[in-house]
Amino acid sequence: xxxxxxxxxxxxxxxxxxxxxGKVSMYVCGPTVYDKAHVGHAMSALVFDVVxxxxxxxxxxxxxxxxxxxxxxxxxxRAAVEGVEPIEVAERYIKxxxxxxxxxxxxxxAQYPRATxxxxxxxxxxxxxxxxxxxxxxxxxxxxxxxxxTDYGKLSGRKLDDMEAGSRIDVDSxxxxxxxxxxxxxxxxxxxxxxxxxxxxxxxxxxxxxxxSHSCLGEQIDIHGGGNDLIFPHHENEIAQSEAMHDKQFAxxxxxxxxxxxxxxxxSKSIGNLVTIDSFLEEYEANVLRMMVLNSSxxxxxxxxxxTIEHAQKALKRLRSALKPALPQEGWEGSAxxxxxxxxxxKFLKAMDDDFNTAGALGHIFDFxxxxxxxxxxxxxxxSLEKAQEVLKELTGVLGLDLELPEIQEGAAGEFIELLIxxxxxxxxxxxxxLSDLIRDQLDELGVLLEDTPQxxxxxxx
Numbered sequence: 001x002x003x004x005x006x007x008x009x010x011x012x013x014x015x016x017x018x019x020x021x022g023k024v025s026m027y028v029c030g031p032t033v034y035d036k037a038h039v040g041h042a043m044s045a046l047v048f049d050v051v052x053x054x055x056x057x058x059x060x061x062x063x064x065x066x067x068x069x070x071x072x073x074x075x076x077x078r079a080a081v082e083g084v085e086p087i088e089v090a091e092r093y094i095k096x097x098x099x100x101x102x103x104x105x106x107x108x109x110a111q112y113p114r115a116t117x118x119x120x121x122x123x124x125x126x127x128x129x130x131x132x133x134x135x136x137x138x139x140x141x142x143x144x145x146x147x148x149x150t151d152y153g154k155l156s157g158r159k160l161d162d163m164e165a166g167s168r169i170d171v172d173s174x175x176x177x178x179x180x181x182x183x184x185x186x187x188x189x190x191x192x193x194x195x196x197x198x199x200x201x202x203x204x205x206x207x208x209x210x211x212x213s214h215s216c217l218g219e220q221i222d223i224h225g226g227g228n229d230l231i232f233p234h235h236e237n238e239i240a241q242s243e244a245m246h247d248k249q250f251a252x253x254x255x256x257x258x259x260x261x262x263x264x265x266x267x268s269k270s271i272g273n274l275v276t277i278d279s280f281l282e283e284y285e286a287n288v289l290r291m292m293v294l295n296s297s298x299x300x301x302x303x304x305x306x307x308t309i310e311h312a313q314k315a316l317k318r319l320r321s322a323l324k325p326a327l328p329q330e331g332w333e334g335s336a337x338x339x340x341x342x343x344x345x346x347k348f349l350k351a352m353d354d355d356f357n358t359a360g361a362l363g364h365i366f367d368f369x370x371x372x373x374x375x376x377x378x379x380x381x382x383x384s385l386e387k388a389q390e391v392l393k394e395l396t397g398v399l400g401l402d403l404e405l406p407e408i409q410e411g412a413a414g415e416f417i418e419l420l421i422x423x424x425x426x427x428x429x430x431x432x433x434x435l436s437d438l439i440r441d442q443l444d445e446l447g448v449l450l451e452d453t454p455q456x457x458x459x460x461x462x
Contacts (some may be wrong), residue, residue: 001060006222006299006355008231008254009155011353018222019252023295024055024062024067027213027251029226029234030112032069032205033093034078037100038274039289039304040227040267046290047257047298048225049106049400054352057367057398064109065216067209068094071115071202076191086192087116100277104286105400111216115208119194121278125245126183126196134244138174138188140199144206146179149240155254156232181237206237210250214242224251228258228299229266258301267304275304281359287401288312294358294399319365319396320403322372323389324460327453335385337375341391344368348395358399365395417448421457424450 003016018024028048031041045066052062070090073399079086083315101108115122126142129135135144146152153159163179172178182204187193193200203211213221219242226235235254242250259266267274282291291312296302344364351360372388396403397435420439440450443459450459 003055003353004355005255007252008228008256009251014253016253018060019220022061024060024223025217025219025221026052026062026064026223027209027221027226028064028066028109029209029222029230030066030068031093031097032072032074032091033097033263034072034074035093036276036278037093037097038260038267038276039280041097041253042100042104042277042280042289042294043260043302044225044227044257045101045106046104046293046400047341048255049104049112050187050294050298050358051223051225051255051356052107053398053400054356063217064107065111065113065213066109067212068097068112068114069205069208070094071192071208072205080190082396087225088099090114090116096278100281104289106275106400107400113212113216114274115203118208118211118215119203121215122207123184123194123196125202125211125214125241127246129183129241132244134241135183136176137184140184140201141174141182142198143175143180144183144237144241145176146181146240147177149244151243152240153236154238158232158236165178177250181206181233183241206234207241209234210238210241210245211301213238213250214246219246219250220248220389223253223255225255228256231256238384257298260304261301262304266301284309284313287295287316290400291315294362294401296359298356302437315366316401316403319369319392319401322369322376322392323403324376324451325458326376326380326382326385328381328457332375332379332381337371337380337388340368340371341388345391345395348398352398361395361399365392368392382427417443417459421450425457 004013005016007011007014018026026048048064050064052064055062068090068213071086075086075089079089082089098112126135129144130137130142133145134148135142155161160177160179183206184196184198185201186198186205187200187202191202193202213224222293224235224238237418239250261267262275288309289312292302292308294303295308295312295315302308346363347364351357351364354360368388369392372385372392375388376385393403420443424436424439427433427439443450448459450457
């Protein structure tokens, strides 16, 4: 079965065919670095990390690029408030976000281009659009002429006439059309600027991504990704610029993740409706956030609340329950577990091939976990159980989940826990249930899970 991807451009699932056999070029819009990143930013990074991991699992060579917008009105405003240079603000939050990506077990991109590193290419691209009459200069500003691009609106499904009629953009009489957007902005006092044929200035947001993508991946790419809040105007404008420059389709597949919602509204720095990645990771392990994303459709909204967090934690605990060691018994027949391992792979691939249906893939994995635990309870031998557990770790690894528990059977902590288990066993022999239960409950609070089996008590970190 071939991979199918929902393409925002066509509004349907399409069979995945790459520009170059066996290779995938993927550009994902990264953050504008003017403040701490929130879990909504993490959601987008996690979604496309899973896309990349699965494509690589299927044998593709993926070249993944994600950018940093390091020159922008918000960065300039933040720098003015702090009394520092804009580049200092950008560098601070780029460094933080880099660390977040590591903490969240997100595979590093092939490149992390920055807008300020592409100024010469941006100027050349804007000049090319001016020469082709797709752009025009007014008092040091350069605007893209949307009416000249006949397919403008094809990604968002909006018509230019409707956009003009319903436009809330302040009308600039210097523009040919109210929806024309800035490719180059004339320098204002105190702002960072670079020389250009139109005078000192800086690039507009939309042209930055087009040029960074072209510079790192070429004129055409397989996948362009980002949050669905970027469909219009950002990605719409990227298409208009790129296809006017190169006279060819920019991206074959446009993928957009839904928004993380807190209290029913999209997380947004502008209204303070957010939870930072820092604050989340102080309280929960990174796997919890990944599990929240995996448990839902990447294209839909994801509600962030205590209920979804708790659900993710329980799901992780359930997956890890299948990694317990064997309790072998005589006469156990292991063929069914072997067949289940082969079947779960087939079902996993079928779900993931259907537009990266991670929730469906997890459902099959949870069924497999149930079968592993049942086999273990029935006396599965170590070799059979470990083979099934390796399949489990392989599939969850494709999703970027780390199920490994801390090494706890070694060292002083392990020896002390074993001592407490021995004491508890004696208390149980003496039918001192209250005290034996107290030991169990206290260990549970410390993160140690006890399980009483016919072969004795075993333990692990929760």
